[in-house]
Amino acid sequence: MTSMPTKPDPKSPEPTKKSGTSYHHGDLRKALIKTGLSVIREQGAHALSLREAARMAGVSEAAPYRHFTNKESLLAAIAEEGFKRLHADLLEATQGFPNNPLARLHALADRYVGFALEETDHFRTMYSSSLVPPHAETHPDLSKAALATFDELVKVVEDCQKTGSISSSVDAKVTSTRLWASIYGMTLLLIDQQMAFLGVTVDQSHAIIRDQLDSHLDGLKDFHKA
Amino acid sequence: MTSMPTKPDPKSPEPTKKSGTSYHHGDLRKALIKTGLSVIREQGAHALSLREAARMAGVSEAAPYRHFTNKESLLAAIAEEGFKRLHADLLEATQGFPNNPLARLHALADRYVGFALEETDHFRTMYSSSLVPPHAETHPDLSKAALATFDELVKVVEDCQKTGSISSSVDAKVTSTRLWASIYGMTLLLIDQQMAFLGVTVDQSHAIIRDQLDSHLDGLKDFHKA
DNA sequence: TGTACATCAGTGAACGCGCGTTCACTGATGTAC
């Protein structure tokens, strides 16, 4: 048994095809997203071409057009996948503080930055200007995933408003946008290493983000309450 | 007089050459930065090629290599030019509030966002990840211009600390970085139109930034003083 | 003031490249009868 090749088909011309049948791929769409993502991870989004993704997936260079209308729509699918993972990450990170929305907010911000630091180029692709809202109608699934992720923040902010940690006098979406901008800006400065001259290392980044969030939250407290 | 051609040289093969001599350009370096910038303004940085910049400047496609070692170094020069303009803008905006550093800070933030909204693609190029600090040694002039611009913010923050508008318990550079991150993040959300779903228009952007700055500044006040 | 010459900013042709996309096609798959 062990000496036999795993594949019984002897006339397969190419040695290591993915599995079973050689002509049909199985799930090329998913495979292209995966290989495309790995190119982005290793060499950045600028290095990704449809041809390269196809080659890596072991199909001809025209095959991707069965699943994506053009290159941008592959990029959009990769970005969408990123938001889904980020969303799942945020959900997981905010579990476990059932009675402490402020702790959830901190956990969410921490995880957001963590994701950006771990998946830098994926993160950049998700927010790349060519995919962003003006093109929302072109990529509705991407928009949906991005909005769902943002809504996770809004929920936590609303909870913070209920406990008085954040003032209710400003709309939760507006406050969320402000917090997001603040954390997003910090994150970009971090991954672009624009804070290197301050002697900031990536290791210290979580503490920095925590401070950033705290100093911003101080400005969002409702001084009339609490 | 009016019917005569403006140029007395009759054997010029090309109708409208820049000026005087036809072989030497005069200041091709500056011209390439100018035409390169105009391409970026009109079509975004991705549309810029050295060849296109050369064509627009009216020289052969190999000529740019007399002035730039490669494409990236033209981009760096364009980015540097951007920081110089931004810096000059910020200087101008902060004049006129000699005794009110907090007003200077607001004016500076306002102008920063204004610049980004007016010169969106130039702004993006200035902060594009391929030119940013990791490559500082490759583009020392760019780094210098970027740092000088940032220092303008630090100065204003230091002044705010002197009058007690901002706590002195945190280093001015650190506080400046936080404020920058916050405003920078907001600015990016604005120019990427990521706040469109909140019904935010570009017209409202200055008010939004002002609010963002205020809510952040509240968190930076020194409650033991003032 | 005039001439010789080094310097240097341009030219134009070419190299090699990889890309996005289209096209007519072929082989595999699933379904209706």
Place this chain on the structure above:
DNA sequence: TGTACATCAGTGAACGCGCGTTCACTGATGTAC
């Protein structure tokens, strides 16, 4: 259960493109004497 056929995911070759960069060159410029 077997067969005919529509469907569709792939192939492979080709189109047209513009790019970054190099190279040997040439014409203009400025300087030393």
